[in-house]
Amino acid sequence: MVKVISEEERIRRLVEGSIDTFITKGKMSHNWVISEVRTSGIKKEALRKLFSESYARNPSNVQLRELEKECKQMGFL
DSSP, X not given: OOOOXXXXXXXXXXXXXXXXXXXXXXXXXXXXXXXXXHHHTOOHHHHHHHHHHHHHHOTTOHHHHHHHHHHHHTTOO
């Protein structure tokens, strides 16, 4: 049986994976994550929730704070 997910859930997972990879593995650049957020079309509320969840797992991550600040400046939040 194949589990079908909504388009919103697919987008949320894509952006969540991008953020997690950026802050935990450091393999992706800051600009790459911003590009993923921009092209994904994720809704502001969903992105806010992702940042909240990321802060719960990584409360003092400076890169995460900088990424959130840039998302706010670009109007994604």
